[in-house]
Amino acid sequence: MEPSPSPAASSPPLAIEVKGLVKRFEDVTAIAGTHFEVPVGQCVGLLGPNGAGKTTTVEILEGLQHPTSGEVRLLGLRWDKDEAELRERIGIALQETRFHDRLSVEETVRLFRSFYRKGLSVEEAIGLVKLEEKRNAQVVKLSGGQRQRLALAVALAADPEILFLDEPTTGLDPQSRRALWDVITGLKGKGRTVVLTTHYMEEAQVLCDQVIIMDHGRIVARGTPAQLIASIGGEQVIDFSTTPTLPAEAFAEVPTLVATHSRGDGYTLSVKELHRALPGLLSLVSARGAHLVHLSTRQATLDDVFLASTGRSLREDAQS
Incomplete structure (x- = not known):
């Protein structure tokens, strides 16, 4: 009789592990003991009303804040022991990134690529976000969608294993939004892990393998988009x-x-x-x-799940 495989052998490798995460700011508890895991190669959407704790959670994952208690591991590493290595293995694209207006697209990507020991070539990073025709254009002459793609190219410069995207398509026209979706889908196809915050429920439903909804510092719903929609x-x-x-x-x-x-x-x-x-x-x-x-x-959509879980629509929250 063959031995049954151990859980470690049968489970997919984890890109992110969060156990008992707590973050307090004086008398305010922003995160009240959350637990979740993200397997390698998944896109996870982190959603919640303003003040739910999602931004604080992401900033802790990115190493920008320290937790009050609990454990966070990225790629099996910890920020308090492995910061230098983690900085080489993650990428971050913010909702709004300021670059030097007079630098070209190529010069900007080349500058940020120089910060890492290894990664993509400048040509590969520009090609991934489809900015080849704008490689010699100055930043000041780029459209909003093109600037967002440049921010993504910079985040991809180190060929990160985990990519954090904070509201990457806010304010973009539908065509530019779809172009970024294609880039994110391509990254998943390469086995990269993506952490996405967004106020567009359709975006989360299309891109995310797993959605986590937070409210008042706690996870109130979690699952695949299909599972969450069925749950209501x-x-x-x-x-x-x-x-x-x-x-x-x-x-x-x-x-x-x-x-x-x-x-x-x-x-x-x-x-x-x-x-x-x-x-x-x-x-x-x-x-x-x-x-x-x-x-x-x-x-029914994910927005209905959000409404059922938090008592308000994500679209209404984005406008408040």
């Missing part, structure tokens, strides 16, 4: 508003209702069977003497 129980969603506005309890009798959430000036209903729920909703609204101002239906 309702496959279909009805968004609507009425005049006059009706109380939430008015919709408790909607057939196959899973959950009701306030959203802006209306409601979002998660339901299992749209063909039964919709006629029931219309009957209830009419019986209350109200009128529909708006109504739309759609498939």
Whole structure:
């Protein structure tokens, strides 16, 4: 009889390990004991409302802050013992990066590449983000999307094993956003690990193998996008508003209702069977003497998971 494989042999190698992470700022607890793991080659999305602790978590992973307690390992290494090696093996692209306006794209990438002992060639880094035609252009003449791609090229200069992307597509037009998605997908194909923070739920749903939602310093939901969407129980969603506005309890009798959430000036209903729920909703609204101002239906998304987990929409949080 053959021996069964050990857990270590059957489990994928881990790029990130977080155990019991706590961070306090005087009387404020920003992170209240989180645990998670990210296998090598995955893209993990870290999401949460403002003040949820996600930015602090990422800054600790990046070595920019020290935890109050708990353990963090990247590629099996620790910041308190292996900082020099870790700096050579990670890359960071911020939401907004300032470069010298008068340097060209090639000069900028060459400068940052010189900080590392090994990595990509300047040509490879520029090619990965598809800036070949702009290699001689000065930074000041680049569009917003091109600057974001330059920031990504700089982050890729050392050919990092873990890449941190902080809101990489905020403010970009759809074409530029899609171009960056293609770059990130290509990195995953090369076995690189990506940590992504974003306010675009579609972005997380397309790119991420694993999504972690934080609120009040704790992880409130975690799983693949498909698992998280399935976890809220309702496959279909009805968004609507009425005049006059009706109380939430008015919709408790909607057939196959899973959950009701306030959203802006209306409601979002998660339901299992749209063909039964919709006629029931219309009957209830009419019986209350109200009128529909708006109504739309759609498939459940990660934004509905975020709403169910935190009580607000990520889009609303981004605008607050």
